[in-house]
Amino acid sequence: MMTLKVNGHDHQIDADPDTPLLYVLRDDIKLNAAKFGCGLGQCGACTVIVDGKAVFSCVTPLLLLEGKQVTTLEGLGTVDAPAPIQRAFIEEQAAQCGYCINGMMMRAQALLQRNSKPTDEQIRAELEPHLCRCGTHMRILRAVHRAAKLMDTAELSTGSAQ
């Protein structure tokens, strides 16, 4: 038994310590935003945020997560109250099949948390480990810029970061 902190909640997990985080999220906690793509940490579809940093959950065993805080896409916002990054992706219609979009949003979120005004170059460099074969790359770029603006506005109006 191990305690896993996901989206602010403690979960008691009964799994081998070498189980990939992705399996635990999807099978045990039923959080399905993170996707299984390649299982090798090469496509980015499984990306979640751990202590503020984007990680591939398919190659991150549970035993590395002792005491760490995991955030999944579900932890950012809901259908009714989407987070700025989610709103931006919807408004730019950045998803086609959508399989890669969880990863794109999670890594973009981690980027925006440490750099609120990334340049086009910085976004491209950051999202480089993520594969999208539908080809919505340009919309994804616009969505990340839009999210940066949304977060900026939100900060101005509420006086606090997300």
Next chain:
Amino acid sequence: MTRTRIIAGVVAALLLSGVVAAFAVAWRPAIAAIEPPLPRSFDPALVTRGRDLAALGNCNDCHTMQRGKAFAGGLPVPTPFGTIYSSNITPDPDTGIGRWSEAAFRRAMRSGVNRDGQHLYPTFPYDHFTNVTDEDDQALYAYLMTRPAIHASAPANRLSFPFDQRLVVAGWKLLFLRRGTYQPDSAQSAEWNRGAYLVEGLAHCGSCHTPRNALGAERAGVQFAGGDVDNWNAYAINSRSRSPVPWDTAALFAYLRQGWHPHHGVARGPMAEVVGNLSSVDESDVHAIAVYMTSVFGPPTQDQIRRGDEALAKAKSPAAPPSQAEAPGASIYAAACATCHETSRPLPYGGVNLGLSTAISGPDPRNAANIVLSGIRPVEGERSPIMPGFANSMTDDQVSSVLNYLRSRFSNQPAWAGVAKTVEDARRTQTVFLQTSAGPRNAPADPMQRDKP
């Protein structure tokens, strides 16, 4: 009075002759500027030959910034004496070598002097390029003068006194620059001699793989005994090699040509760019390099052969349960590493069995730490190795415990010293890199693997 005058005269004469001698040693005339030659004035066959030679010389590696235009220079090269920026070697007339005649280019290659007559720092490896033939210099010149001219000035070098004085380089050359260090050996085959010419000359393998002295020159007598490049260890490639399986010509050829070998692993770090370049040149030149380097490694001892066979047998047999199962490193290895490093998926997409890896048997844990943190990113347009980095999911302590475990399980060497410090340094370099990273580029190798702060 008279005596004083004599002494003053002698001192003056000595000073004057000293100045004259220093002048004679250090002064080099400028070579007249030319109108940039038209690209069509060069024979296309010569340009093609120059292209392959430039790839053998790995010129693009230092003379191209990350995401920068090819050969436009500006790459910061850290040295113990300060930072030196590579120069623009495109034919731009104002910031490149557009006004250099072939004679000026040859002088730079042979004796490290630019067209203006200034001494160049030996970061430009003219201690090797001095061995390049006139014909090859001519082809290199033709290739570079037909590249797109890029207007780009390198930032000024940041060197401390006295190294910021280029005259100092003249003294360095007196001590360390030897002309004709390569001489053909008639007792050897033509292929061996071709390999020796390339390795000692244009390919300048010793620049990274030979340890350097306090003045930054390759140390005599320990050629190819292993050196440092950026924050990587360039392995010993002579009889001191720590490779678990001894190298032979076939393995060297495959490794240099395709970037990996099943008995040795993958070429990454600064070597990634080298094998990227070697994959594009004439196969016979790569084979010649392999033949020559085999003789540099020397025949393996009986003991080395036996240990190599053991390592191979171990790698093929099913993994024994970790002997230190209680150690956190063993658990992390089993959960995060063994899933690729102990499967039957072949290289380059599968991981090499770490019992075959020189990174684990090597003298220090730098290379292993770099790879665990940064991983290995695929190279555009190449069938290249891959590995996810663990910088975001492992703490420094976790990385250290994995490295200590790998060393004790997969090598017969004593434990590494200073693993925690190495991991800390590797993470700092990686962070510097990530902050300045401008993303992917079209180049023969993966920028993630090259430390370009």
